[in-house]
Amino acid sequence: MSAEIAVNERRLWQTHVDMGQVGALPNGGCCRTALSAADKAGRDLFVRWCREAGCEVAYDVIGNIYARRPGRDPKRAPVGTGSHLDTQPHGGKFDGIYGVLAGLEVVRALNDARIETEAPIDVVVWTNEEGVRFGPPLAGSSVFAGVVDVGTVHAGKTLDGTTVLEDLQSTGYFGKERPGERKFDCFVEAHIEQGPILEAEGKTIGVVTRVQGLRWLKVTVTGMDGHAGTTPMDRRRDALQGAAEMVLTVNRIASEADRWARLTNGRFDIEPNSGATIPGRVVFICDLRHPESEVLAALDAKMQAAMRAIAERRGLGIEIERVMEKPPVQFDGAIVDAIRVAADSLGFSSLDMLSGAGHDAMNVARVAPTGMIFVPCKDGLSHNEAESAEPGHLAAGANTLLHTLLARTGRA
Amino acid sequence: MSAEIAVNERRLWQTHVDMGQVGALPNGGCCRTALSAADKAGRDLFVRWCREAGCEVAYDVIGNIYARRPGRDPKRAPVGTGSHLDTQPHGGKFDGIYGVLAGLEVVRALNDARIETEAPIDVVVWTNEEGVRFGPPLAGSSVFAGVVDVGTVHAGKTLDGTTVLEDLQSTGYFGKERPGERKFDCFVEAHIEQGPILEAEGKTIGVVTRVQGLRWLKVTVTGMDGHAGTTPMDRRRDALQGAAEMVLTVNRIASEADRWARLTNGRFDIEPNSGATIPGRVVFICDLRHPESEVLAALDAKMQAAMRAIAERRGLGIEIERVMEKPPVQFDGAIVDAIRVAADSLGFSSLDMLSGAGHDAMNVARVAPTGMIFVPCKDGLSHNEAESAEPGHLAAGANTLLHTLLARTGRA
Numbered sequence: 001m002s003a004e005i006a007v008n009e010r011r012l013w014q015t016h017v018d019m020g021q022v023g024a025l026p027n028g029g030c031c032r033t034a035l036s037a038a039d040k041a042g043r044d045l046f047v048r049w050c051r052e053a054g055c056e057v058a059y060d061v062i063g064n065i066y067a068r069r070p071g072r073d074p075k076r077a078p079v080g081t082g083s084h085l086d087t088q089p090h091g092g093k094f095d096g097i098y099g100v101l102a103g104l105e106v107v108r109a110l111n112d113a114r115i116e117t118e119a120p121i122d123v124v125v126w127t128n129e130e131g132v133r134f135g136p137p138l139a140g141s142s143v144f145a146g147v148v149d150v151g152t153v154h155a156g157k158t159l160d161g162t163t164v165l166e167d168l169q170s171t172g173y174f175g176k177e178r179p180g181e182r183k184f185d186c187f188v189e190a191h192i193e194q195g196p197i198l199e200a201e202g203k204t205i206g207v208v209t210r211v212q213g214l215r216w217l218k219v220t221v222t223g224m225d226g227h228a229g230t231t232p233m234d235r236r237r238d239a240l241q242g243a244a245e246m247v248l249t250v251n252r253i254a255s256e257a258d259r260w261a262r263l264t265n266g267r268f269d270i271e272p273n274s275g276a277t278i279p280g281r282v283v284f285i286c287d288l289r290h291p292e293s294e295v296l297a298a299l300d301a302k303m304q305a306a307m308r309a310i311a312e313r314r315g316l317g318i319e320i321e322r323v324m325e326k327p328p329v330q331f332d333g334a335i336v337d338a339i340r341v342a343a344d345s346l347g348f349s350s351l352d353m354l355s356g357a358g359h360d361a362m363n364v365a366r367v368a369p370t371g372m373i374f375v376p377c378k379d380g381l382s383h384n385e386a387e388s389a390e391p392g393h394l395a396a397g398a399n400t401l402l403h404t405l406l407a408r409t410g411r412a
Numbered sequence: 413m414s415a416e417i418a419v420n421e422r423r424l425w426q427t428h429v430d431m432g433q434v435g436a437l438p439n440g441g442c443c444r445t446a447l448s449a450a451d452k453a454g455r456d457l458f459v460r461w462c463r464e465a466g467c468e469v470a471y472d473v474i475g476n477i478y479a480r481r482p483g484r485d486p487k488r489a490p491v492g493t494g495s496h497l498d499t500q501p502h503g504g505k506f507d508g509i510y511g512v513l514a515g516l517e518v519v520r521a522l523n524d525a526r527i528e529t530e531a532p533i534d535v536v537v538w539t540n541e542e543g544v545r546f547g548p549p550l551a552g553s554s555v556f557a558g559v560v561d562v563g564t565v566h567a568g569k570t571l572d573g574t575t576v577l578e579d580l581q582s583t584g585y586f587g588k589e590r591p592g593e594r595k596f597d598c599f600v601e602a603h604i605e606q607g608p609i610l611e612a613e614g615k616t617i618g619v620v621t622r623v624q625g626l627r628w629l630k631v632t633v634t635g636m637d638g639h640a641g642t643t644p645m646d647r648r649r650d651a652l653q654g655a656a657e658m659v660l661t662v663n664r665i666a667s668e669a670d671r672w673a674r675l676t677n678g679r680f681d682i683e684p685n686s687g688a689t690i691p692g693r694v695v696f697i698c699d700l701r702h703p704e705s706e707v708l709a710a711l712d713a714k715m716q717a718a719m720r721a722i723a724e725r726r727g728l729g730i731e732i733e734r735v736m737e738k739p740p741v742q743f744d745g746a747i748v749d750a751i752r753v754a755a756d757s758l759g760f761s762s763l764d765m766l767s768g769a770g771h772d773a774m775n776v777a778r779v780a781p782t783g784m785i786f787v788p789c790k791d792g793l794s795h796n797e798a799e800s801a802e803p804g805h806l807a808a809g810a811n812t813l814l815h816t817l818l819a820r821t822g823r824a
Contacts, residue, residue, distance in 0.1 A: 089684040090637055090692070132686050195642035212641065216687060225502050225796040228676035228699045229624065230607035230768035233666045235792070240677055241663055244656035251653055254645045264640035265652055267687040268680075272501040274544045275628060275679045275697040276770075277795040280502070285687040287640045356642035358688075380647070383689040384637040 005113045007402055009395035012105045016394070019045065019085070019101065020093040029385025030093055034086040034128035034139070035063065035158070035167040042085045043173060046100065046125060053107050055123070059175025061150050062143040063168045065125040066182065069107045071117045072412035079117075079408045080187040080368070081106065081401060082124030084140070084360060089132055092387025094192045094377060094394075100125055102190040102398040109402060117409035119185055126360040127173075134158040136324060141360035145367050146179055184368040186335055186408050189361040190401045191372060192389050196380025197353060204396045205343040205350040206374025209336055212260065212291040214358045215300050216324035218283065219246065219307060222317035225272060225280035236278055240270050242316040243282035246307045250286060253302055261299060262289040262356060291328050291354050329362045335371030335404075342403040343373075348396050357382075373397050373404070419514075419521045419814055421807035427513045428806070431457065431497070432505035441797025442505055446498040446540035446551070447475065447570070447579040454497045455585060458512065458537060465519050467535070471587025473562050474555040475580045477537040478594065481519045483529045484824035491529075491820045492599040492780070493518065493813060494536030495772060496552070501544055504799025506604045506789060506806075512537055514602040514810040521814060529821035531597060538772040539585075546570040548736060553772035555591055557779050562591065596780040598747055598820055601773040602813045603784060604801050608792025609765060616808045617755040617762040618786025621748055624672065624703040626770050627712050628736035630695065631658065631719060634729035637684060637692035648690055652682055654728045655694035658719045662698060665714055673711060674701040674768065703740050703766050741774045747783030747816075754815040755785075760808050769794075785809050785816070 022045060023030045023038030032038040043065060047057050050067035058066045068078065083099025103123035110117070126144070131137025134156050142148035154165035168174035193199075198206050223237035247265050254263040264287040271281040286303055290296040304320055311318035336352075343350040355372060364370045375397035378388040434457060435442045435450030444450040455477060459469050462479035470478045480490065495511025515535035522529065538556070543549025546568050554560035566577035580586035605611075610618050635649035659677050666675040676699040683693040698715055702708040716732050723730035748764075755762040767784060776782045787809035790800040 088637075088686050088689055090689070095639075130686070130688070137688065193642070194639045196644070196647065214641065224793075225500075227507075227606045227769055227794040227796075228678055229626065229674055229701050229770060230605070230792065230794060231674070232608070232671065233663065233674065235608065238663075238676075240659060240680060244659040247652060247656040248660070251645065251650075259644065262641055262643070262645065264650075264688075264690055266640055266689045266691060267685055268652060268682045268691070269685070270680045273679055273681070274500055274542070274795075275699055276542070276549065276676075277500055277502075277678045278676055279678060279680070280796070287687055289641050357639055358641060380642065381636075382639040382642060383686070384639075384692070 005109060005115065005402065007105045007109045007395055007398040009391055011108065012101065012394055012398055013391040015101045015104065016093055016097065019097055025090065025385055027385040029387065030087045030091050031089050032085065032087045033089060033133035034130065035171055036133060039086050040171040043125065046085060049104055050123065053104065053111060055107060058177060059173050060177035061175060062140050062153060063127040063173035064140040064144060067123045069110065069121045071120040071409060073118050076119035077183050077185040078120040078122040079405050080122045080124055080184040081189065081405060082126065083189050083191055084126045084129035086128055086130050088130055088383045090385050092382060092384060094387055094389050095194060095382050096129055098192055098394060099190045102401050105398050106402045106405060116412035117406065118412055119409040121405060121409060129360055134164050138358060138360055138363055141363035143179055145363040147363055147366065150179065186369040187361065187364040188335060188401060188404050189359060189372045190397050191359060191374060192377040192382065193374040194357050194377060194382035198351060198374060198376035199380060201351055203351040204348040204393060205400055206353045207336060207340045207343065207350050208355050208372035208374055209331055209352050210291060211329040211355040211359060211362050212289045213293055213296045213328035214324065214326040215288045215296060215322060217286040217303065218321045218323045219286060220319040221282045221311060223280050226278040228276045228278055231278060237315055238278050239282045239316060240279040242310055242314045243284060245310050249306045249310065250303065253299065253306065257299060260291055289356065293328055326358055326362060329365050331365060331371045332369035335369050338404050338407050339371050339373055339400060342407065343400045346399055346403065348400060373400050417521060417525045417527060417814065419517045419807055419810040421803055423520065424513065424517045424806055424810055425803040427516065428505055428509065431509055431513065437502065437797055439797040441799065442499045442503050443501050444497065444499045445501060445545035446542065447583055448545060451498050452583040455537065458497060461516055462535065465516065465523060467519060470589060471585050472589035473587060474552050474565060475539040475585035476552040476556060479535045481522065481533045483532040483821060485530050488531035489595050489597040490532040490534040491817050492534045492536055492596040493601065493817060494538065495601050495603055496538045496541035498540055498542050500542050500795045502797050504794060504796060506799055506801050507606060507794050508541055510604055510806060511602045514813050517810050518814045518817060528824035529818065530824055531821040533817060533821060541772055546576050550770060550772055550775055553775035557775040558591055559775055559778065598781040599773065599776040600747060600813060600816050601771060601784045602809050603771060603786060604789040604794065605786040606769050606789060606794035610763060610786060610788035611792060613763055615763040616760040616805060617812050618765045619748060619752045619755065619762050620767050620784035620786055621743055621764050622703060623741040623767040623771060623774050624701045625705055625708045625740035626736065626738040627700045627708060627734060629698040629715065630733045630735045631698060632731040633694045633723060635692050638690040640688045640690055643690060649727055650690050651694045651728060652691040654722055654726045655696060657722050661718045661722065662715065665711065665718065669711060672703055701768065705740055738770055738774060741777050743777060743783045744781035747781050750816050750819050751783050751785055751812060754819065755812045758811055758815065760812060785812050
């Protein structure tokens with residue numbers, strides 16, 4: 001392993017600053033929801049950087065971007081890395097972006113060192129990891145891995161009333177490559193931890209061994225619209241009252257579970273949402289996560305039973321639909337080992353850990369040996385404009401990535 | 413009192429059916445939020461009908477419409493009647509509309525009977541009673557009565573991003589008449605009850621003696637955005653959890669008060685409202701109503717204290733702003749008596765009652781002797797597409813209105 005080859009910390013940081021200008025928010029964060037005008041601008045900037053670095057750029061039918069640094073042997077399967085450029089509505093400058101820009105920095109560092117690899121390296125931007133402007137989350141990697149049908153995603157409506165296919169065409173990211181055509185030798189995704197553990201333990205590199213499972217329940221509570229001034233309290237069927245009790249139950253059930261359980265209501269919409277009208281309908285998402293399949297299934301069943309009991313007691317209608325289900329994922333042992341070895345040989349402290357968040361690597365793991373590298377982020381904050389990370393940690397993660405990838409590509 | 417003069421029940425009903433086509437919703441209701449395209453279409457139809465009935469039509473600076481049936485003596489102050497044509501997003505065909513169309517039917521019935529009155533009759537459409545598309549509710553009558561400054565309302569933004577003044581100009585309802593220029597001899601507003609009492613008591617006419625007071629608290633709860641998958645439960649500052657507890661407290665406090673208290677959360681918005689993000693901010697409206705000023709003030713204080721305590725216990729920020737305050741209103745004794753006498757002499761059963769809802773008549777009562785006539789509505793339902801009323805009840809209310817107005821105008 002060649003410690004003389006290293007990423008450029010200052011350039012990697014500046015690249016984050018530059019990308020952070022695209023869709024910048026007032027408090028330091030970014031809003032680049034998938035295939036929005038801002039996301040297109042971020043993609044365009046990335047593609048320009050990749051071409052300047054000598055990469056060939058291709059897109060597939062769901063808009064995933066593949067920037068290839070050619071290897072000496074074009075017949076060898078590419079070694080993949082990357083993440084996503086789209087953000088939450090109040091997103092930060094690092095979540096997803098880091099994995100993409102670390103991949104770009106690996107390419108630039110190899111160029112600087114004039115190193116030719118045997119296998120090509122593909123830096124990937126997965127489309128719509130966040131799932132805010134349209135569904136599903138992890139859309140690009142789900143289509144890539146054959147988990148989700150591309151036609152279904154294409155037909156979906158965005159928050160702006162367009163279809164996903166229309167947006168792919170209008171942004172210029174609708175490519176011809178079909179799912180299954182690209183075979184990776186392996187895939188390594190670098191990411192900020194988005195949690196507090198590395199910071200609390202004082203470690204630089206998180207060697208991710210597995211990702212917790214995730215389920216989304218879409219809950220629709222139905223009461224009856226009524227006039228706030230005339231309808232006696234005892235004649236109401238107020239959907240918001242029922243939904244509020246369900247929301248509190250989410251946290252009660254989480255508190256009764258083990259410390260790995262994460263239950264959240266992040267999306268919550270009431271109708272008709274007018275000050276003088278008793279709400280007749282509430283639709284919300286329950287986000288349930290746990291690293292053990294059996295515990296996750298038990299939390300799901302417990303939440304559903306509790307919500308149905310609340311609806312029944314209050315005379316409200318309820319429909320619960322499981323709109324997403326991602327089982328826990330175990331990463332590839334050889335890749336996990338390669339990451340740990342790279343970190344150790346570069347002298348970085350590391351920690352084996354699980355990922356609390358879902359990532360595109362979960363999907364890619366179905367079709368290629370896959371692993372993830374975490375770096376610390378400030379106060380464990382993410383999905384927040386105040387999301388932050390240290391330049392030195394970002395560079396340490398990128399150097400770990402560089403040497404993990406080199407170990408797989410080989411040098412010409 | 414001339415029982416031979418009477419409104420035409422079938423025509424009054426058909427007029428409701430025709431107006432109900434404008435902004436019609438799939439389940440029988442209407443959506444004509446104020447100064448929207450649908451509201452403009454409803455106004456245009458009403459103005460056409462009034463001109464066909466021989467009225468002179470004027471608008472004022474806030475878009476209130478005054479359709480005048482001239483009297484013999486143009487120097488006498490007009491006798492006013494009317495209500496509003498705008499609706500809730502899931503509104504019915506009667507709330508507000510009935511008071512306007514009953515006024516039009518009075519004009520048509522007087523025309524049919526070739527009766528000239530001494531004083532003119534003005535049928536009024538008050539702008540934006542509902543306050544959904546922009547604020548404040550009761551905007552037109554508030555400006556008319558000098559309670560609210562017209563410049564402030566003009567500058568306000570609608571849900572579509574336009575200003576109210578722009579919409580007044582683009583719909584063609586921006587008139588020159590200023591608040592205070594028009595002096596009513598009196599004002600009588602007919603309205604569906606929007607509650608269950610007349611139906612339950614088997615009475616036809618509600619003689620409204622007073623209107624309960626109303627306060628709106630705008631509550632902003634601030635926590636911290638965070639990632640749903642990585643943020644441990646005990647490190648969260650989830651604004652939705654706090655807001656949900658406040659919403660349940662609203663109903664608890666209402667249940668501890670007397671049967672006249674009405675507390676509602678009808679508007680409720682979370683941010684960033686994304687499935688995988690712990691909500692950092694919730695903004696909601698508490699609608700508080702009670703007929704006694706002192707009790708209303710006590711409910712307000714109790715709600716504020718309870719919400720602040722919840723925020724403090726949970727480590728959340730809270731801001732409470734009182735964005736609307738309408739004290740209880742006592743209607744004019746002479747007008748109330750005139751309505752009761754008209755109903756009695758027409759042989760309709762009647763009941764003295766209070767109004768649970770706020771109405772434009774509350775504002776007009778500040779500047780002219782004012783009263784209201786209620787008619788029953790099905791199951792007490794309002795602010796609901798299923799809102800309904802019997803043709804015979806609508807005609808009984810319109811006949812009571814006709815004879816109440818005639819008693820004030822005098823006959824030539």
